[in-house]
Amino acid sequence: MPTHSTSKVQSAKKIKHPTYLDKTAQLFFFTEMLRGMWVVLEQFFRPPYTIFYPYEKGPLSPRFRGEHALRRYPTVDAIVEGPNFEYSTETREELLYNKEKLLANGDKWEPEIAKNLQANSYYV
Template identity: 30%
Template sequence: MGNAMKQLMASLALRELWQGMAVTLRYMFRPNITIQYPEERTPYSPRFRGIHVLRRYEGGEERCVACKLCEAICPAQAIYIEIDTESRADKRLTKVYDIDLFKCIYCGLCEEACPVEAIVMGPYLDMAYEDRNARFYKKDQLLANGESWRAEIDARLNADAKYR
């Protein structure tokens, strides 16, 4: 009978409610740890693997030699390459270089397989698309990413060079 009376008194005094309010009050005066995402970003690891990038040489020539090793090693089969048969006789080039970003698992095997470091993982991973077909990155988009993120990519590759 005594235990039942204690429970009744505790429920009438709303003890659980006051305990919850005490926890809330304690957390109100602690510093915020929330990050306002698009304006503020957490720092990424130097080995972060983001959206793919095709690189060019300093002279503007494409690095990709159409060896198709990245397509062969991709476990998700997210890369599709067609060789340009009309290209120069001394160097093979790609006519089509597509990556399906929804299939990609961002493992980085394509980057490791490339003998000339033509494809690397970029420093960003912002993928918000209004159109489902925007998930396919074509060759010109990949090359444009390489040009716009060149400084960040070069810095990351230089920092990671001793591990390659």
């Protein structure tokens, strides 16, 4: 029959102390939690990335492709894409382009088309 002192020794042997690997894992997960909280804290004080679309427009690249237009005095590019990307129609026939409609678009958007083609010349 074990004495009182031997039962304390046996119960002390049953206590498992954390190993080096356990301590490292705990520290790693704690630092990961701190890093995650830091990212949330940084993003909380930044301005939002979203825009109020119909009233605010995002920047467009000069290489953006929009509605087709026909330039009146073409150099190499006769039919080009204009800067107009917001166009809608009520009927399908309004989406069919003929020469007059393309020329009207070209006259309307010529300054912006020339500027975009000049900016695009570096990439061609």
